[in-house]
Amino acid sequence: MNYITQTKQITSNDGHELDCYIISLDDDKPKNSIVIIQEIFGITDHIKSVCQRYADQGYLVIAPALYDRFEKNITLNYTQFDEGKALRAKLDTNHAILDINAAIAESTGKISVVGFCFGGMLSHVASARLNMDCAVSYYGGFIAEDHLHDAPRCPIMYHFGKLDHAIPMESVELIGETFPESIIHIYDEAGHGFNCEMRADYHEPSSDLAFERSLTFIRENT
DSSP: OOEEEEEEEEEOTTSOEEEEEEEEESSOSOOOEEEEEOBTTBSOHHHHHHHHHHHTTTOEEEEEOGGGGTOTTOBOOTTOHHHHHHHHHHSOHHHHHHHHHHHHHTOOSSEEEEEETHHHHHHHHHHHHSOOSEEEEESOTTHHHHOTTSOOSSOEEEEEETTOSSSOHHHHHHHHHHOTTSEEEEETTOOTTTTOTTSTTOOHHHHHHHHHHHHHHHHHHO
16 A cells, blocks of 8 residues: 655644644545544554554544654653653643644544543543544543543543553443443453553454454444
């Protein structure tokens, strides 16, 4: 397949300028869009591979560089948990939502937001505060603890690993009870970060199943 890829500078409503990674198939077909929200590690090769996987399905895919709030080109490796947690704590959620909205403004057609880890929480918050057609959240932490007041305004699907050391099943159950119209999938053999082939918790069968479920859900809602 031939792709069109670029790193483009966009501007948030507060005047902040940030980069976003954009990829689509090199064809002239009208495209719906998917905004991919990063983990705590930045726009890694894994996040780019996720973007390509959705681009293969005919989408225009955009991944905003949320850490540009601090410095350009911050990309950590998957052993730098402490550095990633520090950056996550430093990034104001309201600023991140502004930057996600700027990526949405670059989109075409129907719009979905898909986030992982830190981005999984942000996709949940974005679904409550921004305009989109649907959202997907992978193992988003602190939703039950900090963001139950952010009620999704569009269809949303959540993916959680039953073996996740960071997100207890009690939190997952609370999300389901609070948002009964949401779709929640639990993967019995998966831990945190099960979608990422660069992490120790990568679980290929769960990753593939979650992708197929997400793709079907996005197609049904866009």
